[in-house]
Amino acid sequence: MIPIVSSRNRELHRVIAGIMNNIRVRFAPSPTGYLHVGGARTALYNWLFARHMGGVLILRIEDTDVDRSKPELTTAILESLEWLGLNWDEGPIYQSQRLDRYHAMALSLQSSGHAYPCFCTPEELQSKRAKAEAERRPWKYDGTCRALSHADRDRLLAEGRPAAVRFRIPDSGKTSFEDQVFGHIEVEHRDLEDFVLLRSDGHPTYHLGVVADDIDLRVTHVVRGADHISNTPKQILMYQALEAPIPVFAHLPLILGPDKQRLSKRHGATSVGAYREQGVLPQALVNFLALLGWTPPGQKEIVTIEEMIRDFDLGAVSKSNAVFDLEKLAWMNSEYIRHLSPEQLLPLVERELAGAGLPVRDPGMGVQEEERFKQIVLLLQSRARTIQDYAGPFRAFFNDEFAYEPGAVKKFWKDGSIASLLEALAERMAAANPFDLAGTEAALRTLAEEKGVKAGLLINASRVALTGQAVAPSLFEVIVVLGQDRVVARLRRAADHLRSVPDNSTSPAA
RNA sequence: GGCGCUAUCGUCUAGGGGUUAGGACGUCAGAUUCUCAAUCUGAAAACCCGGGUUCGAUUCCCGGUAGCGCUACCA
Numbered sequence A: 001m002i003p004i005v006s007s008r009n010r011e012l013h014r015v016i017a018g019i020m021n022n023i024r025v026r027f028a029p030s031p032t033g034y035l036h037v038g039g040a041r042t043a044l045y046n047w048l049f050a051r052h053m054g055g056v057l058i059l060r061i062e063d064t065d066v067d068r069s070k071p072e073l074t075t076a077i078l079e080s081l082e083w084l085g086l087n088w089d090e091g092p093i094y095q096s097q098r099l100d101r102y103h104a105m106a107l108s109l110q111s112s113g114h115a116y117p118c119f120c121t122p123e124e125l126q127s128k129r130a131k132a133e134a135e136r137r138p139w140k141y142d143g144t145c146r147a148l149s150h151a152d153r154d155r156l157l158a159e160g161r162p163a164a165v166r167f168r169i170p171d172s173g174k175t176s177f178e179d180q181v182f183g184h185i186e187v188e189h190r191d192l193e194d195f196v197l198l199r200s201d202g203h204p205t206y207h208l209g210v211v212a213d214d215i216d217l218r219v220t221h222v223v224r225g226a227d228h229i230s231n232t233p234k235q236i237l238m239y240q241a242l243e244a245p246i247p248v249f250a251h252l253p254l255i256l257g258p259d260k261q262r263l264s265k266r267h268g269a270t271s272v273g274a275y276r277e278q279g280v281l282p283q284a285l286v287n288f289l290a291l292l293g294w295t296p297p298g299q300k301e302i303v304t305i306e307e308m309i310r311d312f313d314l315g316a317v318s319k320s321n322a323v324f325d326l327e328k329l330a331w332m333n334s335e336y337i338r339h340l341s342p343e344q345l346l347p348l349v350e351r352e353l354a355g356a357g358l359p360v361r362d363p364g365m366g367v368q369e370e371e372r373f374k375q376i377v378l379l380l381q382s383r384a385r386t387i388q389d390y391a392g393p394f395r396a397f398f399n400d401e402f403a404y405e406p407g408a409v410k411k412f413w414k415d416g417s418i419a420s421l422l423e424a425l426a427e428r429m430a431a432a433n434p435f436d437l438a439g440t441e442a443a444l445r446t447l448a449e450e451k452g453v454k455a456g457l458l459i460n461a462s463r464v465a466l467t468g469q470a471v472a473p474s475l476f477e478v479i480v481v482l483g484q485d486r487v488v489a490r491l492r493r494a495a496d497h498l499r500s501v502p503d504n505s506t507s508p509a510a
Numbered sequence B: 001g002g003c004g005c006u007a008u009c010g011u012c013u014a015g016g017g018g019u020u021a022g023g024a025c026g027u028c029a030g031a032u033u034c035u036c037a038a039u040c041u042g043a044a045a046a047c048c049c050g051g052g053u054u055c056g057a058u059u060c061c062c063g064g065u066a067g068c069g070c071u072a073c074c075a
Helices: A007-021 A037-053 A071-084 A099-111 A122-134 A150-158 A206-216 A226-241 A272-277 A282-290 A305-311 A326-338 A342-355 A367-381 A406-412 A418-431 A437-451 A455-467 A475-482 A484-500
Strands: A024-027 A056-061 A090-094 A115-118 A164-167 A174-179 A183-188 A196-198 A221-225 A248-252
Touching: A024 A037, A024 A221, A037 A056, A037 A071, A037 A221, A037 A248, A037 A272, A037 A282, A037 A305, A056 A071, A071 A272, A071 A282, A099 A115, A099 A164, A099 A196, A099 A206, A115 A150, A164 A226, A174 A226, A174 A248, A183 A226, A196 A206, A206 A226, A221 A226, A226 A248, A272 A282, A282 A305, A282 A326, A342 A367, A367 A475, A406 A455, A418 A437, A418 A455, A418 A484, A437 A455, A437 A475, A455 A475, A455 A484, A475 A484
Parallel strands: A024 A056, A056 A090, A221 A248
Antiparallel strands: A115 A164, A164 A196, A174 A183
């Protein structure tokens, strides 16, 4: 008997397995900044893993740093996630609302002897650290308060001395784990220091927050940036002290700038929101980010979200950091724009134009204008790198007020006869009937022949007159789409402009 | 400094004990043409260095180097 397992069946089995295994992952941004592309990729990989496995994605907001966390940033992060299409199944859960829980855990760790109060002040520690550094000695918390007797401890507590709570690292031995991406990792306990769990102001540190939450939320797989590899052994020790099951860890290589330094503002835009504003499509950004550290099977690079979900595999994630290549993103974005249906593209362009003060929709807009608008958008579709191009280089297609681009003027308006040629062409265009591709082309070529100039000269000069740009679609397509009245007017205006500034200076037309 | 991790074209990467080391972005050239983009064709472009294991290492091991990360009462 031949077992028949359709791909659909396999899909189903995987989802069932995911549910049975109770696969639970989380994305835990800190609202101390906007969602940056690195965070977005972490979110994406968590999301893909959850969807692939039929598991659950939890969103948690790590807002324990009261000074740096801002509620409006949480809102912005949520918006960015939604824009990218990364939905979550549980949460958002706010750490700031779980303070009691962290206190309880810190207490339990203390009563089991895995943690202790530390009365050292930040200033004391700071100076000890500075001294060690000056003497070029490696610094690690020296354990002053670890050695305190019960009596001393109680006395200091009774005095009301502010105390942090530190985790007690075992004196010897080592901790290791099998990272799903990096493989076996281990560190000696002697290289770890007794880190702070609870600040003296009662707020938990990152370590306590994550572990407490991941335990309570029954997180099975921790997928996060590689900058947390070094933190993992400490956290595993906490799981053990708490007698909680240890999740599977998978660390993701970092995203770097072109100079191979960690991506930061000085490399330009780093936030998801900034790319959105720059006219990048969410699908393109998701696709690009997915490929930064992971390669789907096959050689295809433009992959649908369904294919990503189907093929995603933590084990296939790269171990080395990746440079964020804006050029490739731009290419991918143009690729996605090109494949948008008119129904998808039109509203995006309208939004962009409106944002740039070039509204297309006025109350008196007729069906014909509506159709013309659509034709223009589609004509330009294959040349758009971002949606923003519509309000930038393509401006002349949507508004009569545009400037003649200096480079274009220099390149195509240098011939002295241009003004009169454009003037003559205006007349022919006014007379062209029918005003279509063939009709206008014939009119132009006839004129060129009569004047004894190459058609190309007239075509290129006209393109500048009609669009202000040296670069635009095929001239006759532009002519048809702009319409007879505009074409005639713009040709005349260009001729006038040339006559008024014989030196071909590049002052704006309007 | 200590500890950890990483190392294939400029960039993202595939591959893997014996390959013409594959793809993509970018670059360059050609085709096309009415400019540019797109498209098509072609080209240049990489296994960090040194040892070891092996008949044979880019691949496995060790060392070096470089880069990154952690080394906070940040996350």
